Amino acid sequence: MTRNYAIVLPSFFVLLVSGSNEVGSQNMPPFGPGRGAAPIFNRDRVAEDHLAVKAASTDTGRRLTEGVYAKANGLPPGEVEKRFAASGVLRCPGGDSSAQVTGARDVITTAAHAFRDLCKPHTSPDKCIFEYYLGAERRTIPLSATLWMGTCVESAPKAIVSDWAVAKLESAAEVTPYEINERTEIVVELERVLAVVGYDIEATGKRDRYGPFNKTIQECQIRDVRDWSIFETSCEFTVGASGSALFRLLDGRMTLFGVLNGDYHDKEYCPRGSCEFKSRHWSSVYVTVKGEFKDRLLAAVSQSAAK
Numbered sequence: 001m002t003r004n005y006a007i008v009l010p011s012f013f014v015l016l017v018s019g020s021n022e023v024g025s026q027n028m029p030p031f032g033p034g035r036g037a038a039p040i041f042n043r044d045r046v047a048e049d050h051l052a053v054k055a056a057s058t059d060t061g062r063r064l065t066e067g068v069y070a071k072a073n074g075l076p077p078g079e080v081e082k083r084f085a086a087s088g089v090l091r092c093p094g095g096d097s098s099a100q101v102t103g104a105r106d107v108i109t110t111a112a113h114a115f116r117d118l119c120k121p122h123t124s125p126d127k128c129i130f131e132y133y134l135g136a137e138r139r140t141i142p143l144s145a146t147l148w149m150g151t152c153v154e155s156a157p158k159a160i161v162s163d164w165a166v167a168k169l170e171s172a173a174e175v176t177p178y179e180i181n182e183r184t185e186i187v188v189e190l191e192r193v194l195a196v197v198g199y200d201i202e203a204t205g206k207r208d209r210y211g212p213f214n215k216t217i218q219e220c221q222i223r224d225v226r227d228w229s230i231f232e233t234s235c236e237f238t239v240g241a242s243g244s245a246l247f248r249l250l251d252g253r254m255t256l257f258g259v260l261n262g263d264y265h266d267k268e269y270c271p272r273g274s275c276e277f278k279s280r281h282w283s284s285v286y287v288t289v290k291g292e293f294k295d296r297l298l299a300a301v302s303q304s305a306a307k
Helices: 067-073 079-084 291-302
Strands: 087-092 095-101 107-110 129-134 137-149 167-169 194-198 218-225 230-233 245-251 252-265 282-288
Touching: 067 107, 087 245, 107 129, 107 252, 107 291, 129 245, 137 291, 167 291, 194 252
Parallel strands: none
Antiparallel strands: 087 095, 087 129, 095 107, 107 167, 129 137, 137 167, 194 218, 194 245, 218 230, 230 282, 245 252, 252 282
């Protein structure tokens, strides 16, 4: 079965890649500074995380591989690889998407459409594997049968709000889990954020299938907040990015606060790609880690013995 998630709005598609998808590469435009907001990774504020971003190059707004990101910011490549090792690929019978180890080493977050097609019976998670890299070594871990997803709704925007999933791995990944902010999330318009995609098949123009996947890192801005449950960003993505993480800097900590649902690619507005943000025409859409999503995630983490 190849999973094709419903078209929620015109020009909108969800970024799950089936086993036969092959695409080319494209670049991202730089973004502008947030209104009254500091860069998400400021060297003075998060020196302990070693993840400062230099804004000297216009490439900071594009999808950067780990190696290019490290070079652009004067960081050791191994340090960047270790910090973002929690991002990986979720491989299921219906296709591949992005996922990340979150809160505990045996808990992952992703998009619900990685497991289900609309409101049809979902793929059993124990038929899926999570793939990540430890240095140059590829690791795979089967998922358990435990899975939580948002209540299935077929109409937008409620279908987007429920497009989240929390799953358990059969064993712990050897990575540092991404952190969760346990307080109520308030999404801030024009706030600078960092998107990390575990599976970007366009990153270097490859057509990877069960070989080394391309992880990408990208700075962008929060835009068009809707009820704090859904928001758009100025990031640009390709197939495979569904379920990937968006981070913010809060109280000196890099915390995950959204997962990618999909994006708008209006070819009439932007026939060749790499265009400026335009709500519902050229943007990406995220589900905020809040409400039932956050409750399920925190419960799974609290019950885990693999912190």
